[in-house]
Amino acid sequence: NFQCNSVVDGNVEEVPSKKVIKFNPPLYKQRYQFVKNLVEQHQPKKVADLGCGDVCLLAILKYQKCIEKLVGVDINEGRLKWNGSRLSPCVGDHLDPRELDLAITLYHGSVLEKDCRLLGFDLAACIELIEHFDSEDLAKFPEVVFGYMCPAMIVISTPNSEFNSLFPCAVFRDSDHKFEWSRMQFQTWALDVASRYNYSVEFTGVGEPPTGAEDVGYCTQIGVFRRKAEAAELAVLEHHGEHVYEVVSVLCILRAITSGFENFSSIPNLFFFFLLLQVYTTSYPSLQQINYRRRVVIYLVYREVSRLKQKYQVSLRQHELEPEFIAPGNQTGKFTSDLPVPVLTEDDKAMEIAPQPFCIEDKFYVPLQRIIAYPRLGHLCGNVEKLREFLGDVIELNCDGSAVKVDLNDCSDF
Known part of the structure; x- marks a missing residue:
């Protein structure tokens, strides 16, 4: 048997x-x-x-x-x-x-x-x-x-x-x-x-x-x-x-x-x-529970702001090391390419029109409108007001609460 x-x-x-x-x-x-x-x-x-x-x-x-x-x-x-x-x-x-x-x-x-x-x-x-x-x-x-x-x-x-x-x-x-x-x-x-x-x-x-x-x-x-x-x-x-x-x-x-x-x-x-x-x-644990949803939102915001800051720092170093090249007939100094233009998805289009990160002196700012344009963060928060509420006093915002604010040269932010 x-x-x-x-x-x-x-x-x-x-x-x-x-x-x-x-x-x-x-x-x-x-x-x-x-x-x-x-x-x-x-x-x-x-x-x-x-x-x-x-x-x-x-x-x-x-x-x-x-x-x-x-x-x-x-x-x-x-x-x-x-x-x-x-x-x-x-x-x-x-x-x-x-x-x-x-x-x-x-x-x-x-x-x-x-x-x-x-x-x-x-x-x-x-x-x-x-x-x-x-x-x-x-x-x-x-x-x-x-x-x-x-x-x-x-x-x-x-x-x-x-x-x-x-x-x-x-x-x-x-x-x-x-x-x-x-x-x-x-x-x-x-x-x-x-x-x-x-x-x-x-x-x-x-x-x-x-x-x-x-x-x-x-x-x-x-x-x-x-x-x-x-x-x-x-x-x-x-x-x-x-x-x-x-x-x-x-x-x-x-x-x-x-x-x-x-x-x-x-x-x-x-x-x-x-x-x-x-x-x-x-x-x-689930994202229906407010404490877990908030924790995930904060992590994703940290990650995206860190990624954008790093990208900005790299662009600054490249600009310092490489002389600006202006192609004949391209008076703006922008890079031109003969490669086909990629087709943008709806998410890509949303990111295109979202406010860009910016720098004032040694402070780096990422607008909340741009953060909320990321699909998963948009799904989790729904609107900027809810995103601002989730961030609370954990992540520093600028004076009017419209952007995340971090030190450009401080690696300890994240």
Whole structure:
């Protein structure tokens, strides 16, 4: 059985009875890449990984700029606590903050529980999950994920049992698998679920079969479910107003709402709000947070003013060392060239008309109107007034606050 696991994960050992199949990249990476490609294509803001395990998929998706909320749910609390640190911001995230806010939360609990914090997601990933359910749990799964959570898109992957004949052993790929479906079995189940909950579904997979065995299909079969428009409207109406409790204490809320019920299973669905225990949460620095935005603006202004000052100093030295050359017929002394004039972009044109830096005695000035003309600074600040506010008392301005002021010959300015 261990040999089968190794084959699927791409870390294989030699088995003499059959030729070992190696996947490159390893199959688990292909599955994660499939989800990543979906995210890049559809740009979801809120993504949930149901059965997130060692959080590898979440660690990949946290770099997607479109995502603002990432949630992982798993029944194994120990794995969540052990791997949660992989999702924490690193030094680079503070030095170069992302554009949008990002919050990552891990919940310990069953994906078969109805928890209102999993409502309203754009994408839910169920990667190698359903084959771990017994028949009773498998029957609950569509009602919870498709009927209650009803995300805009759901991607489900599961082993293709037809591929197993190519492996050194013919048993299930994992000892915890309760079943492994053929393509026909999976597609029959998926089409029935899609029909019941008003989704469409498309089938694909990862893990190409070897030459000559194409008839077995992909090693991992995948269904991509998309919620239909009318289902989206019904979901909004059905779940509107269910977010009524603050997340103060999961245990206290459960204790309060279960008092008076002898049988926990008899609690009305209305009370299934916070059945998942939050074990980890973190927020990433972003340019939506004013302190990080200000820090980035100040850094960019420092960099641009330093670059302009250095360029001006170089031009002064060249002017002192080189005699002015005036070409015949060019009385202005300006350099002329027969080279074609480059086509200017909109950003180039904005810089052309922006006020130029200037020097008065030993002071070098860069107008704020020129600084704001740089595309990224213009995006971050919007207008000169906001730029002036960001600079505050950190960077010296001239008397009327219209330009950055630095000593021309002082290298310690920046």
